Amino acid sequence: MIEFKHESRNDQDGIENLLDLVFSPSRINLSSYSLRKKIPKVKTLCFVAKNTDGSIIGVIRYWPVLIGEKKQISLLIGPIAIHPIFQGEGLGAYLINHSIKISKKYGWKRAILIGDIDYYKSFGFFQQKKNKINFPQPTDSKRILLLELENNSFKGVEGKVVKFY
Ligand SMILES: CC(C)(COP(=O)(O)OP(=O)(O)OC[C@H]1O[C@@H](n2cnc3c(N)ncnc32)[C@H](O)[C@@H]1OP(=O)(O)O)[C@@H](O)C(=O)NCCC(=O)NCCS
Known part of the structure; x- marks a missing residue:
């Protein structure tokens, strides 16, 4: 049976x-990795799926990021x-739905992925119309997806996505 658990220290190599x-x-060269470097994950939202033998067959991770001059906090979902x-x-749908549900319980308002x-729209993710939120380059703007964990939580949120510090 496949189990879903919070990520733990012992899972690092498997992940x-x-x-x-x-x-x-070479994934570490992706622009999103620059936002994660040396920043602790949001542990309460990071999950793994484990096979019957304990091997890791799925993972979802979350980091905090800041958006714009107002430094509005958001979750960065992934990988x-x-x-x-x-x-x-x-399994992917389960990890996404489960962690999103918990993020709302913890009061997170918004998330970026x-x-x-085509895959993520069924979970409520959408593309921004005016490209007001800028991700570190190179990033295809069509792939910047937003999720409102609270209604209208991206209203008035704009600017560069930067590291949480
Ligand atoms: C994308 C991923 C996380 C989805 O997890 P999963 O457990 O395979 O997906 P689910 O079982 O929840 O959903 C499967 C459905 O999503 C579709 N799907 C998967 N990736 C898709 C994509 N990139 N675009 C559109 N649809 C996609 C499948 O075709 C399938 O459709 P169907 O149900 O109509 O047959 C997984 O396939 C994966 O790890 N892919 C490679 C890495 C990746 O792309 N990660 C996401 C980057 S942010």
């Missing part, structure tokens, strides 16, 4: 191996990865 497999080791053998079985709108 790195999974991310290397799914995204390749999200499911082992290729287990893709298409609903870099990904394919």
